[in-house]
Amino acid sequence: MLFRRLEYLVALSRERHFARAAQACYVSQPALSEAIRKFEEELDVPLVRRGRKYEGLTPEGERIVVWAQRILADRDALRSEAGALRTGLSGRLRIGSVPTSSGAVAQLTGPFCAAHPLVTVEVMADLRSEEILRQLQNFEIDAGVT
Incomplete structure (x- = not known):
């Protein structure tokens, strides 16, 4: 299993369009389609319902994309951990918060x-609780404060 294929599936799920997903991954649309x-x-x-255009992920695809997001998040965490062992803690921490928790x-x-x-x-300090939960589930933020 290649990380690249996981990245392509996550991008397709996010963009909901083959050409936009390919652009986000810096590959051609045929290359992305073939990899998937x-x-x-x-x-x-x-994984994908195909017709004349993108019709969405299959139920199996919806479940697999959650695994792909987890695996990619773990890969990124592993890279960060390895870097921290060399140079001290580094990287990016993304926090979502509701406006009242800014302090x-x-x-x-x-x-x-x-x-x-x-x-x-x-810090994204203007999110609603529901948006924080969604972004946490999609690994778009690392922590949330509500």
Whole structure:
């Protein structure tokens, strides 16, 4: 199993369009389509409903894309961990918060940033609780404060 195929499936799920997913992955649309077709063969399960245009993921594809997101998130965490072993903690921490918790987020991130200057902290402070949950489930943010 190739990480690239996982990335393509996640991009297709996110973009909901073969050409846009290919563009997001910096490959041609035929290359993305072929990689996903090979992934379907490898797993022996259809992942994408195909017609004249993209019609969505199959129920199996919806379940597999969740696994793909987890695997890719774990891969990224492994890379970060390996980098931290070499140079100290580094990378990016993405936090979503509701507007009323901005003060608490600042109290948490201030000391963290001082202790780990190589880490970039991104705070999205204007999210609704439902959006924080969705982004956590899709591995778009690393933590949420509500």
